[in-house]
Amino acid sequence: MKKVYTSVLAYLIILLMSNSSVSAAVPVKISYTVSFPEAQAHYVDVEMNISGLNQPSLEVKMPVWAPGSYLVREFAKNVESLSASIKGKDVAAPKINKNTWKINTAGVSAVTIKYKVYAFELSVRTSFIDVSHAFLSTTGIFMYPKGMVSNPSTVIIKPYKDWNKVSTSLEMVNGDTFTRTAPNYDILYDSPLEIGTQDIFDFNVGSTHYEVAMYGGGNYDKERLKVDMAKVIEAEVAVYGENPNKHYTFIVHNKLRNGGGLEHLSSTVLGASRDQYGSERGYRGFLGLVAHEHFHLWNVKRLRPIALGPFDYDNENYTTNLWIAEGFTAYYQNLILRHAGISDVKSYLGDMAGDINTVENQPGSKVQPLAESSFDAWIKGYRPNENSYNTGISYYDKGAVVGMLLDLEIINNSNGKYSLDDVMKYMYDTYYKGKKRGYTDAEFKAGFEKFAGKNLDDFYAKYINGLADIDYNKYLGYAGYQITDELAETNEPSLGVFTNTRKIITTVLRGGAGWVDGLNVNDEITAIDDTPVTDVATMLKGKKTGDKINVTVTRDGQRIIIPVTLQRNNASRYTIVELPQTTARQIAVRNKWLKL
Structure with missing residues (x-):
């Protein structure tokens, strides 16, 4: 009896192992095809194909935020016309919450999901498409199947008209620049794509290859940038003792006025003004942005607060340590x-x-x-x-x-x-x-x-x-x-407000004259003591700290006179200067700090 039982048990184990092997041999495969039939209207069409399924239902989700930019942006708001099909037949794909769609997959192994995404916000963290290029910030473009964040995926790009280049840190498949792969969704969501006719230059720092993709033109000098960007990178590598990347991509969006950056594991997106490279201040500002975002490949992308990984793409990820990370x-x-x-x-x-x-x-x-x-x-x-x-x-x-x-x-x-x-x-x-x-x-x-x-x-x-x-x-x-405070001895009067060029108050400073006496944001200052205000910079000319004045404002279409007692302008203008006398120890600290 015992012998027979053991044999049966062994048979059942072998059968279960066999079934498990069959399941393991058919992994879930996920691929996306992106195309731009309406690029002029700022749309991307996404086709998501999932095969190897063995579950009663499938939920697909759009992230609500982009790591590195700590705000729930609700990317699902830009999704339109989502549909699903199985074996060519349309099936229901109801939306069950703000960023999730559910499909009945009982008894089937593959499903195709199609949707459009509207993209008309060119920033480092959001997507933008027009006839000149497509910038795909991947958290706002690609949905993921619930429970499959660790799965690999493939992205096939069908470029619009004359677009002939793709800049991204995602690896190519069989040398095809228009087919890219990600080992998991953390990598996919950390790898934006620039698609178009961007100007590309490259250089090496040690064993790491760098690509710089410039969109929008500009008065940049590629040869000078190669030298100085390499200097920045070398100084940062010296801090950590290694560069963990084999290749790294800078995507730079040059606009009339632009700024900001967003870090990624093996790439970054930078915003720049296309004419800023011509001045030393503007050029150094750009290199500072390069230094900031590239430094992030260590600090925050790898050396990170424990709350920032694994990521929860549905909710906020709280940490008290952004003062270190950023x-x-x-x-x-x-x-x-x-x-x-x-x-x-x-x-x-x-x-x-x-x-x-x-x-x-x-x-x-x-x-x-x-x-x-x-x-x-x-x-x-x-x-x-x-x-x-x-x-x-x-x-x-x-x-x-x-x-x-x-x-x-x-x-x-x-x-x-x-x-x-x-x-x-x-x-x-x-x-x-x-x-x-x-x-x-x-x-x-x-x-x-x-x-x-x-x-x-x-x-x-x-x-x-x-x-x-x-x-x-x-x-x-x-x-x-x-x-030292260059303004410490001044006694200039102040209303304690910030205004724009149209004389409209934009900020009322806590504890200042306007705060105490009731000036409001959005008030338009029209007169001081019945004298019309034409120039904000000189509206207090002839006034002194402690003076009591009447400020005439337009508030919600009504003329109001507000008595205000002017206070001293408490703004400081600090500079760092050398002490009159320094010791050898102080000089040694200075030399270490500033690499003198």
Whole structure:
């Protein structure tokens, strides 16, 4: 009896293994074909083919946000005319929530899904299509089957008319530039595509091949960019000790006025003004953007807060550490230009003074802690309103300032042996390469302390989780510098408002004259003490701090006179200057910091 039972059991196990092998031999295959029959109207047609299914129903989902841009953008809003078919026969594909469609797949193994996407927002995080090119920000174009984020997929591109180039970090299939593949959806969603007739140039840095795709023209010098972009990249590789990419793609959109960037694992998208390359300031600004987004291939794309991976494409992904992921990257974008020899010391110190001025002149820096600014990016950082200047602070700006403070603290406390570079490399090696996961807030704090050689509880309490005034001179003093306020002795009067050129108030500053006495955003200032205002810049000419004036505004179509007592303009204009006397230790810190 026992022997017979064992034989039957063995037979059943073999049968189950056999069935399992059959299932494993038929993996789910996913492919997309994109075409542009109505490019002039800004549409892409997407055909999604899925085979190897063995499930009663299939849900396909459109991501609601793009990693690196922390706002739920509801990409499904641009989807039209979704339909599904099985063996050529149309089947129902009802929408079951804002970004999900469901299809009955009981008894079938393959389904075809077709839909259109409207794309008319040329930014680094959204898609745009017209007859000149297509920029596909993949999170807003390609749906994914629920539960299959780890599956590979193939993208087949049917170009519009004379489009003959594709720029992306996705690998080609059999050398065909119009057929690309992704090993999983995290890679697909991290690999935008530029399709058209873009101007392409390339260069190598070490063993990594770089492609730069320029759309929109511009007064750029390709040979100069090759040299200087390579310098930037080399300085960044020196921080981490390696470049993890075999190839990397820059997609640059040159417009009349443009800016911003979005990082990806092996590529980035940059916005630039097509005429900015002709001035030294504009050119250096572009290289700063290159430095920022390229630095992200380590900091945030690989060395990341633990909350940012694996990604949840349906919901917000909260972290208090964007001040490291983004703020430190903003700090390094200027420091790298200095280390690469592109910025001189005066220019670099001017850049850092600019960050300090941004933080110190914003009333919201006394309201919102830095860690909270990171956490609230989803509801505040990317959704500013007329009062945001008074209620919050950017984790980019204050994060860059805090990065400088920590860098100087580490250099000084280690007698020039270590810098923030050592922290970044240690964290990269330990968490991305070693533990193969993201870091927690406590773990990064421990990394700072390891190289600073001291407990940083007080620093965190004051500057990360608190609202203490920053002691700039303490930290800059380590390198023989101090800040001075060029406006400290002035007593100019102020209404405490910002206006546009049409004399319309855009911001009322917390605690200022307008705030206290009731001026409102959207008020149009028409007169001061019955004198018509023609020029905003001179409307307080002849007035003094403490004067009581009558401000005439138009509010909602009505003329209103508001008595206002002018206050002193509390704006600061900080510069970083050398101390009258410096010690050998201060010079050593300075040399380490600025690579002198």
